[in-house]
Amino acid sequence: MTRTRIMQAAKTGLAVAIAWMLAPYLPGVADNYPYYAPLGAIVAMYPTLMGSMKNAAQTLGSLAVAIALAGAVIIFSSPSVLTMSLAVGLGALIAATGWFGANREYIPVTVLFVLIIGGPDADDYSLGYLEQATLGIVVGLLVNLLIFPALTHNAVDQQLSNFRRVLADHLADIAEALAESWPPERDGWASAKDSLVAVSRQVREAVLLADESRKANPRARRYRRDVKADYDELAALENVTFHVRDITDVLTGAVWGTPIKVQLRPELRPALSEALAATAAVLRDWNSEDARSASHSAATDALAALTAEIDDRKDTASATTMGASAAISMDLARILAALNERIEHAQALNAEAAE
CATH class of the missing domain: 1.20.58.220 (Phosphate transport system protein phou homolog 2; domain 2)
Incomplete structure (x- = not known):
């Protein structure tokens, strides 16, 4: 256990707490999904600032791709075993390209979340998910930037x-x-x-x-x-x-x-x-x-x-x-x-x- 790792753990806990406190204040349907804000904060808490920004961008990109895939199922068809399997398979194929780094697994998982958990309210769920995750990521980046950004x-x-x-x-x-x-x-x-x-x-x-x-x-x-x-x-x-x-x-x-x-x-x-x-x-x-x-x-x-x-x-x-x-x-x-x-x-x- 080094001082840098202890500091990073403390900053992660602080970012999660701030994101959780701010989550209910987002307007619209986002306040129905406050638990995604702390998740976004954790994602953004990388050991380096550059790594945090890269990780954040890849996470938001993977969420956007997943929501687009789930949206295509809802717009052009309806959720079923076949359409969900196709959407998840396509998401896994996109994830395999490596464009989204370690966050590539968010793509097929988010597709399932939107289609299964969102259900008939998939549009509201997608918007709330994306907004809360973005809030958490912003909080995580600010905490990482303002509180002793790590130099190793x-x-x-x-x-x-x-x-x-x-x-x-x-x-x-x-x-x-x-x-x-x-x-x-x-x-x-x-x-x-x-x-x-x-x-x-x-x-x-x-x-x-x-x-x-x-x-x-x-x-x-x-x-x-x-x-x-x-x-x-x-x-x-x-x-x-x-x-x-x-x-x-x-x-x-x-x-x-x-x-x-x-x-x-x-x-x-x-x-x-x-x-x-x-x-x-x-x-x-x-x-x-x-x-x-x-x-x-x-x-x-x-x-x-x-x-x-x-x-x-x-x-x-x-x-x-x-x-x-x-x-x-x-x-x-x-x-x-x-x-x-x-x-x-x-x-x-x-x-x-x-x-």
Whole structure:
């Protein structure tokens, strides 16, 4: 339970209460259907303002389409099993286009409501339904706009930090496995690579939500954020993830022969372990500029030592036995290159700010 979610829940409850209190004051037949106003308020309470407006527009569009389908049944025929089935089926077909997003299911349901609940008063029911739902949506949008419209920037920082920690822990586990007896007794590092994709997906969703949360949001003018930098940071970490997974696959091939059987020279394991542990330290020290730069330099030195040792031994070993170490070395080089690009970007921004 985060503060943002608690605030959103409180705002939803407030919007429902306001919509319910205002519903009886609508003129005409609308006051006969006050329960649709709170429903409209709930629909409009999306975590972001832009999402709320999009959701509201899709909801009103789906209701309008459904009322038009039900109206066609009443005008050109009469409600029966056949005509209702045709109208509902056509509504489901329109909903399947995806034009109305998550609210597409309102179309066939509303068709049934108008024809079954509305019955002989379907025109009044349709008008009242649409008016009350619109009232609730307007209330929901105003509450979302006026009461601390959500900015999810902090969630992005937390998710990116967690992503780096997970990657660092994974590399550190591999480094420890290489330093232990061979083959390693622990195998958690091999299966954990699949969780990296799930973490990456969560971070991407957080970045997309933060990007959407600033659109049409008056608070975004005060709390500015370089969302492009977040996307670049995410892209760099996704690139790191690809190479970490590749390192894991190479080592599982060396231990268990899957997915591809490879050979790893035992005398290279200490250098590989040191290079992996040093790379993990770069990710772990990321939030401190000085520690991050020092860790990156240390990782670069460790990689250089690993590469030199591979070069020294390549004349005394076959290409097959050196292939695994060379592949891991190349993956580490690409990881450090991706991270170095982000370090240089941060240093350039700091230099601009200092000027």
